Amino acid sequence: MNPEMKQAYKTAAKFFREYDDFLLLVHEKPDGDALGSVLGAAHLLQQLGKTFTLVNDDPIPDKFMFLPMADQFLLPENVKTRFRSVISFDCGDRKRLGLSGDLIASDAVILNIDHHKTNDFFGTENLVDLDAAATCQIVYKISREMEAELSLDAATCLYTGLVTDTGGFRYSNTSEEVMLIAASLLKLGVQPYNVVDKVMETMTWPQVLLIRSALENLGRSEDGKYAWAVVTRDMIHAAGGCDEDVEGLVNYPRNVEGVEVGILLREAAPGKVKVSFRSKYVVDVGAIALELGGGGHARASGCTVDGTLEEVKERVLARVAQAISEDEAEQA
Amino acid sequence: MNPEMKQAYKTAAKFFREYDDFLLLVHEKPDGDALGSVLGAAHLLQQLGKTFTLVNDDPIPDKFMFLPMADQFLLPENVKTRFRSVISFDCGDRKRLGLSGDLIASDAVILNIDHHKTNDFFGTENLVDLDAAATCQIVYKISREMEAELSLDAATCLYTGLVTDTGGFRYSNTSEEVMLIAASLLKLGVQPYNVVDKVMETMTWPQVLLIRSALENLGRSEDGKYAWAVVTRDMIHAAGGCDEDVEGLVNYPRNVEGVEVGILLREAAPGKVKVSFRSKYVVDVGAIALELGGGGHARASGCTVDGTLEEVKERVLARVAQAISEDEAEQA
Known part of the structure; x- marks a missing residue:
């Protein structure tokens, strides 16, 4: 010291x-x-x-x-x-x-x-x-x-x-x-x-229901290098939960074997999507979030993006795919 | 020492x-x-x-x-x-x-x-x-x-x-x-x-799919003091997984707020069900498993019981409900 x-x-x-x-x-x-x-x-x-x-x-x-x-x-x-x-x-x-x-x-x-x-x-x-x-x-x-x-x-x-x-x-x-x-x-x-x-x-029952519904639509890329979960307002409402109950869900896509970037997309309000990123070893998700108007660290970051869930998902996944291929090119 | x-x-x-x-x-x-x-x-x-x-x-x-x-x-x-x-x-x-x-x-x-x-x-x-x-x-x-x-x-x-x-x-x-x-x-x-x-x-993709399907049929008692998940051979097969992938699933029912005993029932073979128990603070699940021909500790135990999933589930849940009400009577 x-x-x-x-x-x-x-x-x-x-x-x-x-x-x-x-x-x-x-x-x-x-x-x-x-x-x-x-x-x-x-x-x-x-x-x-x-x-x-x-x-x-x-x-x-x-x-x-x-x-x-x-x-x-x-x-x-x-x-x-x-x-x-x-x-x-x-x-x-x-x-x-x-x-x-x-x-x-x-x-x-x-x-x-x-x-x-x-x-x-x-x-x-x-x-x-x-x-x-x-x-x-x-x-x-x-x-x-x-x-x-x-x-x-x-x-x-x-x-x-x-x-x-x-x-x-x-x-x-x-x-x-x-x-x-x-x-x-x-x-x-x-x-x-x-x-x-x-x-x-300890998980509350709404948290259990939200894990369940997030896993139902868990997706991953063809190469398995990124995976994502999507949470709509309806899902939160149906679970009897609140926005805080969604925290931690990003770990499910993140923890899938082979995944470098895990992404959680949560409908924050009509036309606004909160995006959380977690990366494991290589991709600087802090830079990606910054580019999208948010911030954070290299391994954990977030941002709020205007658009429908589908629009934002398409945009974000494309950006992550690009970052992964750039990092791979750099390592090659 | x-x-x-x-x-x-x-x-x-x-x-x-x-x-x-x-x-x-x-x-x-x-x-x-x-x-x-x-x-x-x-x-x-x-x-x-x-x-x-x-x-x-x-x-x-x-x-x-x-x-x-x-x-x-x-x-x-x-x-x-x-x-x-x-x-x-x-x-x-x-x-x-x-x-x-x-x-x-x-x-x-x-x-x-x-x-x-x-x-x-x-x-x-x-x-x-x-x-x-x-x-x-x-x-x-x-x-x-x-x-x-x-x-x-x-x-x-x-x-x-x-x-x-x-x-x-x-x-x-x-x-x-x-x-x-x-x-x-x-x-x-x-x-x-x-x-x-x-x-x-890190979770393999089959493990993710098994969490998903186990959560789909997660049940809990009316008083919320015990909860259970059920895994069939078909679920393991559909996930492309194996018996080992089911390990750890018992934590989902166990970790639900208010739950004292979490139970996982897995179809081990036709007419044979592997039961895992986890308790939090009070119920001696080692004694319950022993009674059913298995063993373990007060907080973590297991046994294999003959019968269909439905039969074994009914029997096991009744036994756990009894143990919880006995412990409550004792504490009263």
Whole structure:
């Protein structure tokens, strides 16, 4: 770790110790790492005898309600105070705090703890560690910096963010340090199966029905190098589901043996199609999405394209086929 | 570790060092941990300047062919020698070595390395560590005992067995030690994503078609506490698949929100149905399978029941419903 980053950890630890009556915030539509990191820190602050208020614009998803203190989040409209000590977790900019951000007093000190490349350093103090796979990893390291013992509840929260932000210890951000931290959290008594079961494996019935219908029209190219699934508004409606239930479906075409690019086309609104791309080893799908008005990484990207499902599908598949043949020509 | 186990590790390390011209064996139909452990050890022996022959009755599944040296397995009929130094990995008894076991000379020394409770100590030396989540974990610890540096190839093999035998670091056997070993293998340069992609995520097209057809007839009880999938011979045939492709399908009914018991019914032969059970937290499906002539653990079990699919389904679902209501009565 470079000296600046080391100092940022020290400053964060000091912030935890020095202030009190905290407002603890994460981004809207919180995920496992946002909730795991803020609740892990909340348990840590509780041990230190500090008080805090947890606020988020959105209801906490059911699957995260097993996290200790997940039931203590308030909606911003129910909070009348303005806070002068604020910690933000896993949030790249102040806008993503939503209305909850309006609870920050104008003269507040704000500690911004995050691992996103896009973070705009909106805090008065900023601990933005791009080497961390998860914000939970950063909170764990703050606890080490403070030489504070983590409770089992805190450990369970932090483990959850490690699991979700590494795709269950699968993505390439699964580093030696991630595994060492996971080991020490297990030592504190975390039950790995219980966490993974709740946050990764459980599917709602609408999700099951959507997998079923997406597989019914799963297609793949003649050479087997790309595959796609299509989800219409009618399919989502028939399943009793919502747009979030479609997340993850892109893995089905992606995971087919021999496939380099998996594509999911979802009807977002009449005449608008949300396209998700996943590639395995070669094709830069970030570049393809960018070209189509979206963005993302080389292996995972997305965009929204105007047109009917059939039109967009034809256009997107042709573009992917071209990218694959270009990459093959390059390798040949 | 108790002193006997400590001694068993020392003895194994000595066996690696002392003998040469090894026959290296694993159980028939080898899985990720069998192949990972034997190939991890093979790389270690190669570093020590030893020679060895890798033999198995079955072809190595495609998805494991990325493991360095996986292409060096011979079929027993192609080996004319009898071997006097043998190491068996991940195999509970000599019968499961299949015809490959016939290559063991009558006066051979056999080191039996395994982590299965059912191991019958068929070796002349036996390192059977029931605390290990994977045989790969044991081989890693032998390398520590030998103070041998692992190559990246060896590390990749050992990581593979850790991944497969813990269900991708998900099962309750994912211990602190497993994570510490995973960390040290990552430090050696293992690419976690590449391993997981190959051994856990990739699906063949027949597997995709079988998920599709199993989801088409997925059922669940009125109270949502158990769910089931049915696979007929016709479905397997239509998908161009085989019995192995059905493995893992039981997770779909199991993972439905609210489900305590997931059941997969597969037509094994006319009038014979293979039943797989998975439970989440309460119901002892091992006891149910035992009652039906099978066996297994409290959370994962199986049996083969005589009857048509419809008959067996009716019988099995009634039995599961009974178990759930008994457990509920007990908890009330």
